[in-house]
Amino acid sequence: MSEVHTHAAHTAADFAAPPELGRLQLLAIIAAVVGLALTAVGALLDHEQFFHSYLVGYVFWVGVSAGCLALLMVQHLAGGAWGVVIRRVLESASSPLMMVLLLLLFIPVVLGAHDLYEWTHAEAVRTNEILKWKAPYLNLPFFIGRTILYFAIWGALAYFLNVWSNRQDEDVAHGYIYERRMRTLSGPGIVLFALTVTFASVDWVMALDPEWYSTIFGILFMGGWGLSALAFVIAVSVFLSGRRPMHDVLAPAHFHDLGKLLLAFVMLWAYFSFSQLLIIWSGNLPEEIPWYLRRYSGGWQVLSIALIVLHFMLPFLLLLSRDLKRNARLLGAVALFVIVMRVVDVFWLIAPEAHHREASYVGHLDPLAVLFGAAAVIGIGGVWFWLFVWGLRKRPLMPLGDPLLEKALHHGQHHH
Amino acid sequence: MTNEDLLQNDDRPIYGLMAEFDTPTEVVNGARRAHDAGYRQMDAFSPFPIHELTEAVGAKKTRLPLLVFFGGLVGCVGGFLMQAYMMAVDYPLNVGGRPLVSIPSFIPVTFECTVLLAATTAVVSMIVLNGLPRPYHPVFNVPRFDLASRNRFFLLIESTDPKFNRDETRLFLRSLNSREVSDVDY
Structure with a gap:
């Protein structure tokens, strides 16, 4: 290079979180109170419905955290400017404290296990050969133990990735040492993530209908959770880009990169979801097809069509545009829309399973189920989001010691 | 070559003038200044893609x-x-x-x-x-142009540009901190 750039070292104050984040925390508290109060009303009306609604909100927000943990490890492994500018968002969404919160929020699922999971009833297991066969795996103590193990693994990964990241901020001169450590952990971490998500999706969601199975279910959740996390990260980044300090950092080139990733994840989700449908539809077997038949009638088909059109086709066509991806506001709007459709997808996976074993089951999409599902997502989301913003405000919004910091700051503006 | 040598065969029609740069920063800055100076019929060559360069030469959006x-x-x-x-x-x-x-x-x-x-x-x-296949293109008449696929960066201003003036454009390209300016023969 002919020009010699002399960069003054950045300090934590250069990237201090904007005070507007405090207002978001207040909004989160309001959302938590209103959402959880409405969810509690639902519990009094119909406790089986309540636990299914709660599971919708719970699985959605675990998905954002676990997805952010996976993206964090991917960015440590792959490098690149896109990862450096979102690293603090990823770390705050998957912090060790967040994993503790999510483990505590699992308690209502355990309390509602009898309403959610047929295999927790001794009577049902005694009379059903399939449940008897599956009992060594599908039993309550082992179920609880496995969930604790998932959070122990996610929490341990999150703990080291956050602690080393903090040290990197304090010891900028040796930032590359911590970067190498985080990269070394992220390799096996991704493998552990794939395994834990597969088992978690089987335990929490597939086991709602213990006679049904789909071998692609875990991958479906990996893609879906990755998409939830990425859409969330983009929405937060767009908010931050409107204010200092991130206003001076985030350029159209960053949003272009994130938009391309979002498009890839939208297609990945559609690919996995359709693969499951095609195989089960083609086989048309009595032990597999009822799961889709429940989502094919009684109003649920509206959601099924909506998933194809609004979760795949619309975001896919919009995200093809280069101009849209480089426009922070438009990309943020698409990301928020994708988040809404992610909630619809989780709702569609879980809610039709409520009451389906009862003789009186008619399978209609109940407006109350929609209301209480939304309330649970907003209520749990409020608590989750408060802790997320708390974590984000504690530290500078950019990793000061990241070896790629300068490159990320000048992405799409200069070249080296 | 001296200035006099270059100016001697001024009557011979040329395809354009090509400046050679050592670094991507210089070629991007050069292209920006050429665009600011009013040149439009220009092109740039680099061993690897540079997004800013595409914008700097004012490349039109492709269909x-x-x-x-x-x-x-x-x-x-x-x-x-x-x-x-x-x-x-x-x-x-x-x-x-x-x-x-x-x-x-x-x-x-x-x-x-x-x-x-x-x-x-x-x-x-x-x-x-892109108008391919094109078995002949004048830019390859510049002896050092094969370095465009190795470690040099080139900025070309074509003689069809309304603002093109052989002597002025040559002096302008020299002023861009370029390593060398060559005629591009037809």
Whole structure:
């Protein structure tokens, strides 16, 4: 290079979180109170419905955290400017404290296990050969133990990735040492993530209908959770880009990169979801097809069509545009829309399973189920989001010691 | 070569003038200044893609993405209709009692046809829009131009540019901190 750039070292104050984040925390508290109060009303009306609604909100927000943990490890492994500018968002969404919160929020699922999971009833297991066969795996103590193990693994990964990241901020001169450590952990971490998500999706969601199975279910959740996390990260980044300090950092080139990733994840989700449908539809077997038949009638088909059109086709066509991806506001709007459709997808996976074993089951999409599902997502989301913003405000919004910091700051503006 | 040597054969028509740079920063800055100075008929050459350079030379937006989109759309609709015609009209076949037009089983082939036509359109359109194949191009008359695929960066101002003036443009290109300025013979 002919020009010699002399960069003054950045300090934590250069990237201090904007005070507007405090207002978001207040909004989160309001959302938590209103959402959880409405969810509690639902519990009094119909406790089986309540636990299914709660599971919708719970699985959605675990998905954002676990997805952010996976993206964090991917960015440590792959490098690149896109990862450096979102690293603090990823770390705050998957912090060790967040994993503790999510483990505590699992308690209502355990309390509602009898309403959610047929295999927790001794009577049902005694009379059903399939449940008897599956009992060594599908039993309550082992179920609880496995969930604790998932959070122990996610929490341990999150703990080291956050602690080393903090040290990197304090010891900028040796930032590359911590970067190498985080990269070394992220390799096996991704493998552990794939395994834990597969088992978690089987335990929490597939086991709602213990006679049904789909071998692609875990991958479906990996893609879906990755998409939830990425859409969330983009929405937060767009908010931050409107204010200092991130206003001076985030350029159209960053949003272009994130938009391309979002498009890839939208297609990945559609690919996995359709693969499951095609195989089960083609086989048309009595032990597999009822799961889709429940989502094919009684109003649920509206959601099924909506998933194809609004979760795949619309975001896919919009995200093809280069101009849209480089426009922070438009990309943020698409990301928020994708988040809404992610909630619809989780709702569609879980809610039709409520009451389906009862003789009186008619399978209609109940407006109350929609209301209480939304309330649970907003209520749990409020608590989750408060802790997320708390974590984000504690530290500078950019990793000061990241070896790629300068490159990320000048992405799409200069070249080296 | 001295200034006098270059100015001696001024009457000979040339394709343009080419400046050579050592670094990407210099070629991008040079292209920006040339654009600011009012030059429009210009091109730049680099061993690797530089996004800023494309913007700096004022390259017009290409129609390629739109063509690829319509290629994909034709593949998508055409692939689906092809299967529907085969399965329901030309040779109706009952497969396990399913409807003749079974949308889920048509999706993989529809997807493949979309990709096939979009990709083919991209390659063919790229070749046509670039005016390829072109066995002869004047820029290769510059002896050092083969370095454009190694470690040098070139900025070309074509003689068709309304603002092009052989002496002024040469002095302008020199002023850009370039390593060397050469005539590009036809």
